[in-house]
Amino acid sequence: MLTLALESSAKAASAAVFEDEKMLAFSIQNAGLTHSRTLLPMAEDMLKNLGRKPADIDRVAVSRGPGSFTGLRIGLAEAKGLGWALDRPVVGVSTLEAMAYGGPVLDGQMLCCAMDARRGQVYNALFTVEGGKPVRLTEDRAISIGELESELIARQEPWILLGDGAELCFDTLDRSQVTVFLAPEPLRVQSARGVGLAAMGKTAVPAGELMPQYLRMSQAERERLAKLEKE
Amino acid sequence: MKILAFESSCDETAAAVVQDGRHVLADEIFSQVALHEMYGGVVPEIAARSHLEVISLLADRALQKAGISRGDIDAVACTYAPGLIGAVLVGVNFAKSAALALGVPLIPVHHIRGHIAANYLAFPELEPPFLCLAISGGNTMLVDVRSYTDMRVLGRTRDDAAGECFDKSARVMGLGYPGGKPIDDLSKKGDDRAYDLPRPAVNDGNPYDMSFSGLKTAVVNIVHHAEQTGEPLDKPGLAASLCRTVSESLVSRTMAAAEALGYAHVAVAGGVAANSRIRADFESACKAAGKTLYVPPLRLCGDNGAMIGAQAYYEYQAGHTAGSDLNAYATMEL
Numbered sequence: 001m002l003t004l005a006l007e008s009s010a011k012a013a014s015a016a017v018f019e020d021e022k023m024l025a026f027s028i029q030n031a032g033l034t035h036s037r038t039l040l041p042m043a044e045d046m047l048k049n050l051g052r053k054p055a056d057i058d059r060v061a062v063s064r065g066p067g068s069f070t071g072l073r074i075g076l077a078e079a080k081g082l083g084w085a086l087d088r089p090v091v092g093v094s095t096l097e098a099m100a101y102g103g104p105v106l107d108g109q110m111l112c113c114a115m116d117a118r119r120g121q122v123y124n125a126l127f128t129v130e131g132g133k134p135v136r137l138t139e140d141r142a143i144s145i146g147e148l149e150s151e152l153i154a155r156q157e158p159w160i161l162l163g164d165g166a167e168l169c170f171d172t173l174d175r176s177q178v179t180v181f182l183a184p185e186p187l188r189v190q191s192a193r194g195v196g197l198a199a200m201g202k203t204a205v206p207a208g209e210l211m212p213q214y215l216r217m218s219q220a221e222r223e224r225l226a227k228l229e230k231e
Numbered sequence: 232m233k234i235l236a237f238e239s240s241c242d243e244t245a246a247a248v249v250q251d252g253r254h255v256l257a258d259e260i261f262s263q264v265a266l267h268e269m270y271g272g273v274v275p276e277i278a279a280r281s282h283l284e285v286i287s288l289l290a291d292r293a294l295q296k297a298g299i300s301r302g303d304i305d306a307v308a309c310t311y312a313p314g315l316i317g318a319v320l321v322g323v324n325f326a327k328s329a330a331l332a333l334g335v336p337l338i339p340v341h342h343i344r345g346h347i348a349a350n351y352l353a354f355p356e357l358e359p360p361f362l363c364l365a366i367s368g369g370n371t372m373l374v375d376v377r378s379y380t381d382m383r384v385l386g387r388t389r390d391d392a393a394g395e396c397f398d399k400s401a402r403v404m405g406l407g408y409p410g411g412k413p414i415d416d417l418s419k420k421g422d423d424r425a426y427d428l429p430r431p432a433v434n435d436g437n438p439y440d441m442s443f444s445g446l447k448t449a450v451v452n453i454v455h456h457a458e459q460t461g462e463p464l465d466k467p468g469l470a471a472s473l474c475r476t477v478s479e480s481l482v483s484r485t486m487a488a489a490e491a492l493g494y495a496h497v498a499v500a501g502g503v504a505a506n507s508r509i510r511a512d513f514e515s516a517c518k519a520a521g522k523t524l525y526v527p528p529l530r531l532c533g534d535n536g537a538m539i540g541a542q543a544y545y546e547y548q549a550g551h552t553a554g555s556d557l558n559a560y561a562t563m564e565l
Contacts, residue, residue, distance in 0.1 A: 036320055040327060040555040054332045069276065070317055073283050077321045081328025084287040085301060207287040218276035224269070 001058045005196035008035040008075035009067025009095040010164050015043040016192035026193050035074045061199035064092030065213040066123035072212050080207040089204030095190050096125040100134035102194025103162045103187050110157040114165035117142050122165045142215045145172045152178045162188055232305045236540030239282045239322030240314025240342045242273045246289035248297035249540030257296035258537040259289045271408050279317035286325050308543030311339035312563030319559035327557050336552045338543040346500040348542035353527040362494045364485045367501035368394035373439050379545035384565050385488050386439020394503045396443040400450040415506050418470040425468025428476045439484050474508035482512045498525040504532045
């Protein structure tokens with residue numbers, strides 16, 4: 001089964017092609033150019049170099065969030081467009097779970113995945129590793145670094161920090177109370193490799209059912225609700 | 232040639248199938264008006280989210296309506312500019328991925344060119360050259376349509392679009408969003424000379440350029456003045472006066488340009504072309520000048536996918552296709 005994996009939830013965009021669980025090709029671009037220009041050509045070139053056609057794709061996997069709203073929509077629109085046109089199913093995976101899959105998956109490790117969500121928050125999920133695979137300890141959520149700190153302290157484990165929010169956490173968390181390590185840079189951020197691995201064994205859906213998970217309302221909705229609460 | 236076309240530049244998600252630029256086989260539209268109403272205008276982030284949720288379902292419905300399968304699609308087209316960038320990105324990225332997967336050409340279409348092409352769907356006999364006034368919520372421009380793909384902008388608004396002027400005026404008058412239709416409806420009960428609104432004039436340089444922000448401000452000031460002093464506000468009269476003033480500004484410039492260029496055909500396009508005062512004034516002006524007027528039916532005036540599919544056919548004939556690196560743009564010259 002040929003899987004095309006796409007990742008565009010943050011600054012870098014990446015694409016990967018998997019034959020079952022084996023990664024055949026992986027490409028990443030982190031030059032600040034819009035994903036709208038770079039992501040699909042990466043996928044197209046990889047398929048060409050592999051001697052495959054888009055029609056050979058059995059399944060498209062993509063990170064469905066959390067992450068940059070616009071970035072997510074570029075990847076999701078492309079996954080939907082491919083899935084729809086090929087009439088093949090698509091799989092949306094959590095960006096944070098993809099991050100864990102792409103990280104140092106050594107049994108017993110505790111992984112703290114964090115993306116900078118601004119407004120004093122991180123998008124976060126916690127995982128442990130069993131049998132070489134991340135196992136979820138929490139759902140994906142948007143929480144303050146303070147809340148995350150209390151939770152990490154309560155769990156009394158040493159944590160490996162992953163994600164573009166890893167450094168922010170490393171600098172902000174009270175390291176006299178919680179033991180944290182920064183994952184090595186190449187393993188730290190989400191990539192299409194992690195997306196493809198996280199998609200293994202997940203149920204694929206028709207393109208029309210693939211939905212993003214932003215974990216945050218639009219600014220207009222937030223402000224409207226805040227106004228309603230005040231009244 | 233059957234083209235599957237997408238439009239997602241503002242608050243309508245649309246997918247259509249158009250054959251040879253002139254025959255609409257399917258034209259599916261999902262309007263987001265209900266999502267934006269409570270905010271009094273289009274919220275870009277909410278628009279972009281909604282486009283992504285519904286776009287593939289609209290593509291399904293378009294094929295179903297057209298009675299064709301994916302293999303019958305000869306090309307995929309999409310609006311790639313101008314528009315709300317987050318919204319345009321959804322259509323562009325869906326369309327280019329679909330074109331890549333289907334192995335067919337990808338045709339980027341300028342949104343305003345699409346509005347102009349709505350006339351080709353409504354009027355089989357219409358061919359360039361002609362003069363077209365494109366008026367919508369985001370754009371107001373007078374275009375010399377020399378051929379299907381060679382166009383020159385003769386004049387444009389220096390500030391607000393005509394539709395924006397209607398929307399903002401409607402908002403301050405408490406008529407809700409979108410403002411075009413309620414203003415139009417209300418104006419029919421009013422005296423169009425009730426208020427002496429400033430004629431939007433641009434006195435320097437291009438005689439075909441327009442301005443609507445001063446007019447909008449005048450309406451806002453009249454409403455606020457009435458609120459502050461407790462004087463009664465003649466809303467139907469204000470709506471009618473606004474429609475007359477906007478219409479005079481548009482019609483006079485368009486007719487002057489048609490005369491100067493010697494065109495016998497005058498077309499109007501875009502959402503504001505739905506305004507009944509503007510339609511009526513163009514009808515009488517063209518009749519008096521001996522020119523033929525083309526205004527698409529209401530459904531084709533607003534944003535739709537069929538107009539994109541129509542223009543795409545001619546862009547394709549001119550060799551205007553794109554690769555998988557096609558990007559979306561918030562602004563773009565015609």
